[in-house]
Amino acid sequence: MRIGDNPEKHSNQLEIDSYHRVVIPVYIPNLTEDYFRDGLKILKLCLGTLLHTINPKTRISIIDNGCCDEVINYLKEQFAAHKAIDQLLHSKINLGKVNALYSAIKSNLEPIISITDADVMFLPGWQEGVEGVLNDFPEAGMVSPVPTSRGYASIYTYSTAYYGLFKGKLAFSDVADPDGMIKFQESIGRQMYEPIHLEKYLTVANKRSKAVIGCGHFVATFRAEVFEHAPTENCHVKIVGGSENNYLDIPNDKGGFLRLSTLKNYAYHLGNSEEDWMLKKYDEVLAHPKNEHILASLSKPHPISKRGYFVGKVMHKLLFSKFKRSFFKLKGMKQPY
Template identity: 50%
Template sequence: MRQGINPSKTDNRIQLESTHRVILSVYIPNLEEEYFKHAEKVFKLCLESVLYTSHDKTRISIIINGCCKEVEQLIYSYKEDYPLIDQVFYTKENLGKINAIYSIVKSNLEPLVTISDSDVLFLKDWQDETYAVFENFPEAGMVSPVPSSKGYLYSTGSTLYYGLFKGKIRFRDVQDPEGMDNFQKSVGSKLYDPIHLQKYLVISNPKNREAVIGCGHFVGTFRKEVFEKSPTKVCEFRVQGGSEEAYLDDPNDRSGFLRLATLGNFAYHMGNTPAPWMWDKLADLKSFEKSNLQTYSIPSAKPLSKLAVLVGKFLWVNLFYRFRRQFFGFLGMKEKY
C-alpha cells in the first residue's frame, strides 16, 4: 500500500545548475591485444584533461561500452573522486559509438553537449574558444575545438549558404599547423597536403568574426536543438558505415545550423599509444588554475530558414562540390586544394 504523497509531484520542475555536458564513450574490451595495449593510459589522459580544463557547471557522462573489468573499476574510481562525473552508464556488450552516446543525448537537458572519443587530449581554453564561436555565430549548431582544412567537404550546405549570402568566405593562414599535422600522425595516415597545413577555409560574420568551415567527428560541441531532427531508429553500425554523418552531421545541416571549428587548436587526437609530450601537456594542465575558468551564457539558437537550407543543399551538391576548384581560384587559391 502506498502511503503519503510523492514529494516530486509537488516540486515537479527540473532545474539544472549545469550548462554543458561532455559525453565520453569508452570501448576497451581488453588490455592484451596490440590495439588496446595502451588504451587505458590514453583514456586516463583524456579523462583527466577534461576534468582539469572544464568549468564547474560542466557535467561528464561516461559510457562503459563493453569494457574489461580493469577499465570499469578505473571509471568508477574516478566517479568517486570527481564530482563533475555525475553519470556512468554500463553496457556489457559494445553497442556502437552512436547508440552509446544517443542513450545520453536524447535525455540531455544542458543547452550544450560535447561528444568526444575517449582518446582526445583537451587543452586549456577549449571551452572558452568553443563558446566564442557560438557567441559570434548564433547560427552555429556544431563547433569543434580542432580545425580541419578538409572539414568543408562534409555536411556544410547551410554553412555555405551563410557564407555566400550573410557573411564572407575566404582562405586564411592556419594558426596551428602542428595541431593538424599531429592529428594525421595520430591516425597513422596522410590526410593533408602541404597546402592544407598552410591555409584553411574560414567564414566571417558581418562583424568580421571568423571560424573555420566544417570539422571532424572525434570531438565536437552541439546545441541540444540539433538532435531534434536526428534519426529515431537504432544505428546498425558499431563505427563508421556512415553512422556519424547520419546521426551527427546531417541533423545539424538539415536543422539550418552551421558546422564550424575554432581557428586555433585546443584539443589533440592521441590515437592508441601515449607519447611523452602528452604527459607533459597533462602536467601543464594540472597546474592550471581552474578558478580562471568562466561560464558563459550562450545566445539563443538562430537556425537558417527551411528555404535557406534547401538552397544551401542545392548549391553544395550541384555547384560547390563540382566547381569548388574554380571557386577557390576566385578566392585566390592558386594551388590544388
C-alpha cells in the same frame, strides 16, 4: 503496498546547475590485444585533461560500453572522486557509439552538449573556444575545437555553404596552429594534408567573429536543438557505416545549422598508443590554471531556412566541387587546393 505520498510530487520541476555536458562513450574490452593495450593509459590522459579544463558549470556523462574490469574500476574511482562526473552508465555489451552517446544526450537538459571519443587530450581554452563560436554564430550548431582545412569538402556543410556565400564572408586565412593538424594525421596513421592545407584553411566571418568551415566528430560541441532533427529509431551499427553521419552530421546540416571549427587547435586526437610527447603535454595542461570561465549567456539559435539549405546544397556542389579551382582562385587561392 505503497505507503504515504512521494514528496517529489510536490516539487516536480527539474532544475540543473550546469549548462554544458560532455558525453564520453568508452569501449576498452581488454588490455591484452595490441589495439587496446594502451587503452587505459590513453583514457587517463583524456579524462585528466578534460576534468582540468572544464568550468564549474559543466558536467560529464561516461558510458561504460562493455569495458573490462580494470577500466570499470578506474571509471568508478573517478565517478566517486569528481563532482563534475555525475553520470556513469554501465552496459555489459557494446551498444555501439551512437546508441551510447544518445543514452546521455536524450536524457539531459543542458543547452550545450559536447561529445568526445575516449582518446582525446583537451587543451586549456577549448571550452571557451567552442562556446565562443556558438555564441558569436547563432546559426552554428556543431563546433569542434580541432580545425581541419579539409572540412569545407564535407557534403554535410550545405547550410554552412549558404551562410558563407550569402550572409557571412568566405576567405582563406592563415592556419593558426598547423602542428595540431600534423598531430591529427599522425594519430590516424595516414597523410591527410598537403603542404598548402597546413598554410591556409577556408573560414567564414561575420561582424562578431571568424571560424573554420567544417569539422570532424571525434570531438565536437552541439547546441541541444540539433538533436531535435535526429532519427527517432535506434542505430543498428556499432561504429562508422554512416552511423555518425546519420545521427550527428545530417541532423545538424538539415536542421539549418552551421558546422564550424575554432581557429586555434584546442585538442589532440591521441589514437591508441601512448607516446612521450603526450605525457609532456599532459603535465603542461595540468600546470595551467583550472578553467573558471563561465559563459554568461548563449545566443538563441537561428538556423538557416530549408530553402537556404537546398540553395547551399546546389552552390556547394558547384563552387566547392565542380568549379572549385576557379572559385578558390577568386577567393585568393592561387594554387591547387
